Amino acid sequence: MKIAVLLSGGVDSSVALYRLLEEGYTDITAYYLKIWLEDELSFMGTCPWEEDLEYARAVCEAKSIPLKILPLQQEYYDRVVSYTISELKKGRTPSPDIFCNQRVKFGAFYDKVNEQYDKVATGHYGVVEEIEGLTWLRRSPDPVKDQSYFLSHLSQQQIGKIIFPIGSFMKEEVRALAQKYDLPNKDRKDSQGICFLGKIKYSDFVKHYLGEQDGEIRELESGEVLGHHKGFWFHTIGQRQGLGLSNGPWYVTSKDLEKNIIYVSSSKNVLEQNRTVFTVCEPNWISRKPSGDKLTLKLRHGPRLHDCRIKWLDSDRLEVTLDEGDRGIAPGQFAVFYEDDYCLGGARIE
Template sequence: MENQKKRVVVGMSGGVDSAVSALLLKEQGYDVVGVFMKNWDDSAEDSECPAAADYDDVRSVCAKIDIPYYTVNFEHEYWERVFRYFLEEYKRGRTPNPDVLCNKEIKFAAFLDFAKKAGADFLATGHYARLERRNGTTYLKKGLDEGKDQSYFLCMLSQSQIERAMFPIGELQKADVRRIAGEAGLSVAKKKDSTGICFIGERKFKQFLQTYLPANPGDMKTLDGKVVGRHDGLMYYTLGQRRGLDIGGSKGGTGERWFVVRKDMENNILYVSQGAESELLFSRALVMSGMNFISGGEEKPGFDCMAKVRYRQPDQQAHAEKCGEGVYRVEFAEKQRAVTPGQYCVLYDGDACLGGGVVDEVIF
């Protein structure tokens, strides 16, 4: 088969998605090599996603489908290109998304470079996304499983990155991926999906962050200035957050749930509200920087689109207007809840992901 001439390096995580990706490529006649990326040193930590256990699963899968497998260590690159940024954003009181940056800087940069040096024609991963190559340009499209689509996390990839990429399970539903794995006798067929940021695992987020950043406690106030409690440090909270405020029994309260509505970084105050959600949580527009257009071309001055400000959010009608180099103002047809600086705003045209940028300012 023609595909036998093409070598594909598959990023193997130890999960069912990458396992089935490797299996499908092998069945299609490609020369497949499995590679496990180790991006975080969890050897001295009580973590629920230890690399050793995941690597054992990779080894089992690769042996079953009869492909060679290797491991590559990107701990240094991850620390310098992703984790430092992660910490700096939290210091600023923002809420970063390291998974997006990991795809841009590690999986489709450091790892892609590794794959090229290994003689690979393509790099494949288990993302639920699709690619369409048309007239010399590669377009990123949503995965067909709406509940699993991961195009959001790939919004910062460039044309040169995705033209060497493959997403073998992008056309499949998750249930079909598990079925294929089970029929092939893969040991990870029923393995639980990983959630959250892998270097944190199942540990409490606040406890993890305290390991790297000093806490700076301060007052927790209502919008009219009444002190209702103390916060542990603004970096531990995000807009719209309801859990973990520890003020449920505050005197004078209504008994309803509290939620975060604003952070005052200058005065180290966390503002909260109770009951009906405050208008301060709903914004009509945002300004994002570093806008990346995946398929290249000149930046458009203005255009209608659909947008997401968080993963799994339904597409929202919006209009994007250029207001600087790589800077866009995105205005929504309906106000959006808890748009958070540091997160990514991702733009779509139908099922095509145009790209995205980092939310810098929220406009009410």
């Protein structure tokens, strides 16, 4: 079996590679995906890509695994970054990591090398299972590291070629394997933040493309001006940090795009702003549609799951009712649905 391994230079993908070797696979080629930001916007912050590539090379050289560098800068911009900018302009909360997986790691990469390999392996936390002729995505047993939320827009064709060698491990087990294998990057910290930004601050990225525009921060209940902001595109519904307001905590509850006004509410009032009912559109189902109306869902990456009911409004839209409200339901972000441990797919919040 010929396997392509996507290697980032981090611990997870490196352990995934060594796991495959330990399991007896020999026809393996590693790929480092070169993305667009490393040259164009490196002036914003420390560029981590040279270090990433150095570690990836060291990991491969230790086991004589060939490493190929695949430039995908234009594909990244066209398929992920332009979407992110467009959503921010519309006042929505984008989920670039979802489309990074769907459109680049398992999209543009497949387009380039698909016919050359039987399987593609990565260091994602998730479990791929074959059941009755369909390929299913199951949550990782590590609830904190589980990445099924970010994998929710994969197609049946895409997921059918995937191997997640560490997907069923806890993070501490992966760290222990890194020590056991004596990986060159065994003590390296996990990367944080959005896939294509590296160490660049998200706010700097947004400022570069959308600029700044002074606007008011108003209390929702009274309309009183509490402070000022630099543009509604820097803020998302449910946000608490980075508002610069006293006598808080304050939470962003809504945005007036035409007037560039951010509305906030204090913690004592925010429970009243919790939403239990919302609509989603353009669902992607990995294996099949839900079999019933009672599901669980994630509104963001992380361990928290909500119990919910769904009602089809038409072929492309659903109404979702949560058993318990959430204050951070923002247009543009994704609701990802589960039956038991299986990720069915996701849809964009309207």
